[in-house]
Amino acid sequence: MxxxxxxxxxxxxxxxxxxxxxxxxxxxxxxxxxxxxxxxxxxxxxxxxxxxxxxxxxxxxxxxxxxxxxxxxxxxxxxxxxxxxxxxxxxxxxxxxxxxxxxxxxxxxxxxxxxxxxxxxxxxxxxxxxxxxxxxxxxxxxxxxxxxxxxxxxxxxxxxxxxxxxxxxxxxxxxxxxxxxxxxxxxxxxxxxxxIHLISRKKPAVAPEEYLMYQPEADHVPPMANAGDGYKVITTGLTHDEKGYPAMNAEAHEKLIKRLCDKIIKNRSDIIEYEERYIDDAEIVVITYGIPARSTLRAVKDARNAGIKAGMLRLITVWPFYEEKVFELAGKTHALIVPEINNGQIVREVERSARGKTKVIPIRKFAEMHTPQEIFKVIKEVSK
Amino acid sequence: MIHSEVHPMDSLIRKDRMPHIWCSGCGLGTNFTCYLEALKKSGIPLDKCVIVSGIGCAGRAPGYTNIDSYHTTHGRAIPFATGLKLANPELSVTIFSGDGDLFAIGGNHFIHAARRNIDINIICINNFNYGMTGGQFGSTTPLGSKTTTSPYGNYEHPFNLVYVAAASGAVYVARWTTIHVRRLASSIEEALLKKGFTFIEIISPCPTNFGRRNKLGEGLDELKYYRNHSIIKHFIDPKEADLTLNGEIIVGKFVDIDKPTFLDNQPDLSQKQDNKVTKT
Amino acid sequence: MKNIQIKIGGFGGQGIVLAGYILGKAASIHDKKNATLTQSYGPESRGGSCSAQLIIGNDEIDYPKVSQPDILLIMSQEAYDKFTPELTKGGILLYDEDLAKPTNNFGKTTRVHSIPATRYAEEIGKKVVANIIMLGFFTAISGLISPDAMKKSIRSSTPSGFEELNVKAFDRGYESGLTKTNQKK
Missing domain, CATH: 3.40.50.970 (Thiamin diphosphate (ThDP)-binding fold, Pyr/PP domains)
Structure with a gap:
């Protein structure tokens, strides 16, 4: 068996x-x-x-x-x-x-x-x-x-x-x-x-007659009734009001879109996670996410061994993008280096967030991860 | 005028959403009422009944129904409903949507849900065109029919929906028209109580778009046409039930069989540990 | 133990990735080291070239790919030709002598050993256990992983009913490795 x-x-x-x-x-x-x-x-x-x-x-x-x-x-x-x-x-x-x-x-x-x-x-x-x-x-x-x-x-x-x-x-x-x-x-x-810490969706605290599908609480998130719970759920992909009824007008649309965005934007500090390595005195920071972070870590260690003040900011949460952190780093570094296995995507966000305060250098790579040497080479060039 | 009178369907509709968007002469109001009637008669606890639709005129029905209702994206009611049903088998899940939604953009989902025998009910309002977008031809439009995208007459062969449903594995297949209110309501009731993937096609007038361009008259004229040209032929081979623009309409129940559903066929692992479905 | 880079090369169907899996699991789960296994393969399930790459050691493994193997386990001529030039000076090359013929010379420090793994596997009764014989051979010669850890990993990674056959295959390769390197049992 x-x-x-x-x-x-x-x-x-x-x-x-x-x-x-x-x-x-x-x-x-x-x-x-x-x-x-x-x-x-x-x-x-x-x-x-x-x-x-x-x-x-x-x-x-x-x-x-x-x-x-x-x-x-x-x-x-x-x-x-x-x-x-x-x-x-x-x-x-x-x-x-x-x-x-x-x-x-x-x-x-x-x-x-x-x-x-x-x-x-x-x-x-x-x-x-x-x-x-x-x-x-x-x-x-x-x-x-x-x-x-x-x-x-x-x-x-x-x-x-x-x-x-x-x-x-x-x-x-x-x-x-x-x-x-x-x-x-x-x-x-x-x-x-x-x-293992688990979170479950908020359930309605009111009786079905009083329940509104999309009435948010203070955190901008509405409690959710499931099918079969007796709440007579009404929901649609159309723009809708708090009741879940279609609402075809500019006012309702703006209200809904803003709340859908606000529930993420205004809870950013709860949502965003990141990892910093060797960042405190870093003059050059490699901003990375996903698998290139592992080459980056090696490259940053090698740079430190070579006497270069390099650090790593690894984005665990890529979206929402942690622009405040990038702006802060931009103000105290010579360069931000962004290795990605693409033609340069998140580097655009880094550039936008840096607001011209430092050099932003992409390392574009296709169909394979960067070697630590490739990242180290760029760190070394920038440090000169 | 007596305003205090309670309509027998009042408890089943969201009154504050009235008036509905459907045109005068459209068959949807009648078809919808037949569904509500069946829902009431079926005796299934309303808290466990769910209605799902995609996009289109028929797709607005869930928003008017006073039970759990999900108005999803164009063509995707069936996979959405599949998730609902499999996640909570206690639910009685019905899809109320149109021919374009279910058989053109959503056709692939239809044949596969039927093949898997997902225990859901499909009510397809077939008005032979895309009514909501102003009357374009679709996958059920009869050959030669005029629509806004077939100005010289439709040159595509249409699906015979009951034949598609039967061939795909539906355990219950029937076709009625909007005029067959009693037979339709009892057929829907039968389907609601039937285990497995059921399919009911309702031939329904769209005087504003399809009827007008094909000289079918007002909605009432179309209903008269249905009355005079429908032939009830239970359990004939649905292959024989093709529809044409000005031909006869074969209606009736064509398939009523039993076979194990997707859930019936789930692997039975003995010596299970205590890992019951986690509801959140 | 410093991090060691290992590459296993052959063709699809030989159990190259499985060999890598068994080795990685033995190191990380049973010998409590760090281990990372990556692989590369073509679109075909059988016959295409195939390799498993491992990094094993006590240090944090950052870059997960093998850049320069310290140890090679070779089970095809193609893999031999492709990977032996990458071998670290002073590294170890182990190959199936019926599947690959030496085509180059190595410096004196490189330890080169061969074994007729596939032939031994046929003698045992199943050609498919050649990969396990190679692992036994590797375990004896490298001394990196304990034979106990390897056997535990083999037992939990092979289909039920075939555990003993695979352990037997491991022992066959292990003994051969001890003999080649004049180690005592």
């Missing part, structure tokens, strides 16, 4: 990032996964297909990524934490209904194991080319939350973080990983259940 594994596999494991992500989801209480096979995210679907029946959850392989995104939104509306995982082409297909999740304010997690694009691009090879799509990929004005892990352990930890943020702020949260993190294997420590 096959051993049924518990929901939380407390202990040490040698996992790849994709599997760690699946385990993080399950540890978060995710009991619904809808997906479509796509390299290099397929291992997440495979892991979920094996694990969901073990924990009384549902795994469904949908007909495409459009369906996958909608299915997780539906499942979340029924009160079950839900996730999908994909890569570039599938991410593009999900974008319209990622917007539906933003508009209807539905918690869910969308994982993108990035590969090279556009189009079919490089299915088996890495990239960070969807970072701007993560921010602006669906139509309309809105704010997003996107986390960027750089190890299998972080795939586990950040998936939990993503679920917590999605439940707290009522929106689909993005985990923007890449092929290297998805496929690399390392030790993943899964804590005991009591040490």
């Amino acid at each position: 096959t051993m049924i594994r518990p929901a939380i596999r407390t202990g040490e494991h040698f996992f790849n990032g994709d599997v760690a992500c699946a385990e993080g989801a399950i540890a978060s209480g995710c009991r619904f996964f809808a997906g479509y096979p796509i390299t290099p995210a397929t291992e997440i679907a495979e892991a979920m297909s094996a694990r969901m029946p073990e924990v009384d959850g549902i795994f469904i392989q949908m007909e495409d990524e459009i369906a996958s995104m909608n299915a997780i939104l539906g499942a979340s509306c029924a009160g079950v934490k839900s996730m999908t995982a994909t890569s570039g082409p599938g991410f593009s297909l999900m974008m319209e209904n990622f917007g539906l999740g933003i508009m209807m304010e539905i918690p869910a997690v969308l994982v993108n194991i990035q590969r090279g694009g556009p189009s079919t691009g490089l299915p088996t090879i890495t990239g960070q080319q969807d970072m701007m799509q993560a921010r602006w990929g669906s139509h309309g004005d809105y704010e997003v939350i996107a986390l960027s892990p750089c190890s299998p352990q972080e795939m586990f930890d950040f998936t939990i973080k993503a679920f917590n943020l999605s439940e707290k702020y009522r929106l689909p949260v993005l985990v923007m990983a890449d092929e290297i993190v998805g496929h690399m294997m390392e030790k993943v420590i899964i804590p005991e259940k009591k040490d």
Whole structure:
């Protein structure tokens, strides 16, 4: 008889990032996964297909990524934490209904194991080319939350973080990983259940007759009734008022869009996380996220050994972008260096935030991660 | 005028959302009432009933229904409803949407949900065109029909929806027209109580767009046409139930079978540990 | 222990990545070191060139890719030709002598050992355990990982019913490694 594994596999494991992500989801209480096979995210679907029946959850392989995104939104509306995982082409297909999740304010997690694009691009090879799509990929004005892990352990930890943020702020949260993190294997420590902090969506505190679907509380987030709870939910992708009724006018639209943005913007200090290394006296700072952070750390250590005052700011939360921090660093450094596995995306945000106070230097790389030497070389040149 | 009279459907609609957006002569009001009637008669606790739609004239029905209602994006009602149903099997989930939404942009979802036998109910209002955008041809528009994007007559062959549904694996397939109010309501009730993927097509007038351009007269004229040209043929092969612009309309129940649903077929892992579905 | 870079090369279907997985898991879970496994492969499931790259040691592993391998485990001529020029001076080269023929000379400090791993695997009864024989050979010669850790990792990573066969394969390679390097059992 096959051993049924518990929901939380407390202990040490040698996992790849994709599997760690699946385990993080399950540890978060995710009991619904809808997906479509796509390299290099397929291992997440495979892991979920094996694990969901073990924990009384549902795994469904949908007909495409459009369906996958909608299915997780539906499942979340029924009160079950839900996730999908994909890569570039599938991410593009999900974008319209990622917007539906933003508009209807539905918690869910969308994982993108990035590969090279556009189009079919490089299915088996890495990239960070969807970072701007993560921010602006669906139509309309809105704010997003996107986390960027750089190890299998972080795939586990950040998936939990993503679920917590999605439940707290009522929106689909993005985990923007890449092929290297998805496929690399390392030790993943899964804590005991009591040490995993989980957040669940706010439920209405009033009777159904008094409940308004989109009446926000002080934190700009409205409590959420699930289907079947007796609250006669009414929701639509149309611009709507506090009741959830369609409201086709400028005033209602402005009010809704501003609140959808404010619930992220005004809670930035709660949402944004980052890591600083050797930053206090740094004259040159490398701003990084995701897998290049690991080359960056090596390069910064090498620079310190060579007597160069270099430091690293790693963005854990890429969106919302931590512009105040970048502006602050811009005021006290010779240069900000931004290595990315793309043609320069987040570097635009760095430039915008630096407001001309320092040099901003991109290190563009395609389809492979930067070597530490490549980053060190730029640090050294700048230090001269 | 007596204003105190209570309409029998009042408890099922969101009165503060009236008047609805539907044109005079449109079949949607009648079709919607048949759905509400069936909902009431089915005896399913209303707190467990959910209505989902995509985009279009028919897609506005959930917003008028006083139960849990989800008005999603164009074509995507079925996968959204799939998530709702699988996450909470206690829910009775019905999709009320149009032919363009369910079979053109959403066609792929339809065939796959039917194939999987997801336990949801589809009510498809077929008015042969995209009414909300002003009357373009779609995947059900009869050959030769005039619409704003087929000014010389539609040169595409249409789907026979009941045939598509049956071939895709639906366990219950029926077609009625807007005039068949009693049969339609009892058919919807039957579908609501049936386990598995059910499909009901309602042939419905769109006098403002489709009817006007194809000289079908007012809404009432279309209903008269349905009355005079409908033939009830239960359990015939749905392949034989093609529709044409000026031909007969075969209606009736074509499929009523039983087979395991997606949830029935879930793997049964013995010696389960205590990891029940976590509701949040 | 300083971080060591290891590359395992062959073709798809030989269990190259599985060998890397077993080694990485033995090091990180059972021997309590740090280990990172990355891989590269073509679109084909069988026959294409394939490699597993490992970094193992007690230090924090930042850059996860192998830049210059200290140890090579080679199971095809293509991998031999491609990877041996990258080998660190004073490194270790281990190869399956029936699948690759030496095409270059190494400096005196490089330790080069060969084993007919695939042939031994056929003798044991399953050609697919050649990768495990290579791991046994590696364990004996490198001394980096404890044989106990390797065996634990093998038992938990191979299909049920085949654990003993795989442990036997490991022992075969391990003994051969001890003999080659004149170590006592």
